[in-house]
Amino acid sequence: MIVVTAAGGVTGTAVVRTLLSRGEEVRAVVPSSRPRPTLDGLGAEVVVGDLTGDLSPVLAGADALYLIWPNFDPGEATGAPEVLAQAARSGVRRLVYHSVLRPQARAMPHHAAKDRVEEALDGAVAGTAARWRVLQPCAYADNLDGQLAAAVRSGELRSPWGLERAQSFVDLRDVAVAAAVLLTADGLDSGTFEAVGPEELTAPDVAALLSARSGRPVTAVDVRADDDGTYAGRCRTTMFDWYRAHGFTGSPRVLTGLLGRPPRTVAEHLADRPTG
Numbered sequence: 423m424i425v426v427t428a429a430g431g432v433t434g435t436a437v438v439r440t441l442l443s444r445g446e447e448v449r450a451v452v453p454s455s456r457p458r459p460t461l462d463g464l465g466a467e468v469v470v471g472d473l474t475g476d477l478s479p480v481l482a483g484a485d486a487l488y489l490i491w492p493n494f495d496p497g498e499a500t501g502a503p504e505v506l507a508q509a510a511r512s513g514v515r516r517l518v519y520h521s522v523l524r525p526q527a528r529a530m531p532h533h534a535a536k537d538r539v540e541e542a543l544d545g546a547v548a549g550t551a552a553r554w555r556v557l558q559p560c561a562y563a564d565n566l567d568g569q570l571a572a573a574v575r576s577g578e579l580r581s582p583w584g585l586e587r588a589q590s591f592v593d594l595r596d597v598a599v600a601a602a603v604l605l606t607a608d609g610l611d612s613g614t615f616e617a618v619g620p621e622e623l624t625a626p627d628v629a630a631l632l633s634a635r636s637g638r639p640v641t642a643v644d645v646r647a648d649d650d651g652t653y654a655g656r657c658r659t660t661m662f663d664w665y666r667a668h669g670f671t672g673s674p675r676v677l678t679g680l681l682g683r684p685p686r687t688v689a690e691h692l693a694d695r696p697t698g
């Protein structure tokens with residue numbers, strides 16, 4: 423049985439769905455019992471557990487843990503190693519941590535936190551039978567989904583990362599398959615695996631793909647991300663400033679190896695998304 427945390431979020435639900443489709447038994451951990459229409463009914467055992475509390479009841483009997491920490495959460499650097507250590511002490515033998523591409527780009531606070539967690543992995547499993555693995559995705563193509571219909575309607579794709587630098591967007595379905603491989607395949611212990619899409623695209627490139635998909639003219643426009651003064655707001659603005667200065671690209675080679683095929687392109691991602 424595989425435990426997945428933050429299972430009601432976009433990443434968690436995608437990982438749960440993929441594991442179930444591959445015949446795995448899944449325990450999905452959520453912070454409260456409120457209804458979650460995209461998770462409820464998939465067929466996982468949904469249990470309430472707080473990542474900042476005692477998780478031993480939800481970890482009991484698990485073969486593997488997929489640790490997703492909530493996005494832009496200030497407790498990750500200290501909380502995630504604690505959960506990993508609890509899991510190792512509880513007898514969970516395979517720990518997979520959902521990190522990010524280039525966590526060592528520490529100007530971004532959420533990257534710095536994930537770098538700290540990766541640093542803590544060996545200590546978390548020390549003296550136990552547990553072994554760790556890490557998945558490092560770049561930005562999901564799915565991050566664009568929320569604005570596709572509005573962009574087609576208005577003719578403007580809003581880009582908080584500017585118009586010049588590129589990203590290697592990865593489809594979340596491919597990330598979820600890579601997660602399932604790390605959770606179930608032998609021979610990958612102590613490995614760190616990048617999950618990166620196959621092309622480097624600027625915002626104008628994405629706008630052109632959206633034009634082709636919708637048959638309507640779409641142009642990329644430069645916008646600035648809001649900093650609302652919260653930790654999450656600071657993570658968001660420093661992230662987009664980083665992307666604006668450096669882009670956020672990587673090699674698709676490792677993900678191709680995990681999937682046994684090339685990762686999906688952004689055009690393939692858009693083909694499966696409503697744009698009207």
Ligand SMILES: NC(=O)c1ccc[n+]([C@@H]2O[C@H](COP(=O)([O-])OP(=O)(O)OC[C@H]3O[C@@H](n4cnc5c(N)ncnc54)[C@H](OP(=O)(O)O)[C@@H]3O)[C@@H](O)[C@H]2O)c1
Nearest residue numbers: 428430431432433453472473491492493522559560561562
């Ligand atoms: N988006 C990307 O492009 C990308 C790329 C690489 C890595 N990542 C990483 O992926 C991770 C997940 O991101 P996401 O966008 O999928 O997250 P998300 O949609 O914001 O989901 C986070 C989930 O965590 C749950 N949660 C919050 N506090 C909790 C607690 N104390 N205990 C247990 N669960 C709790 C939330 O539950 P409620 O729904 O009840 O609030 C929510 O369902 C993040 O660490 C992010 O950095 C994202």
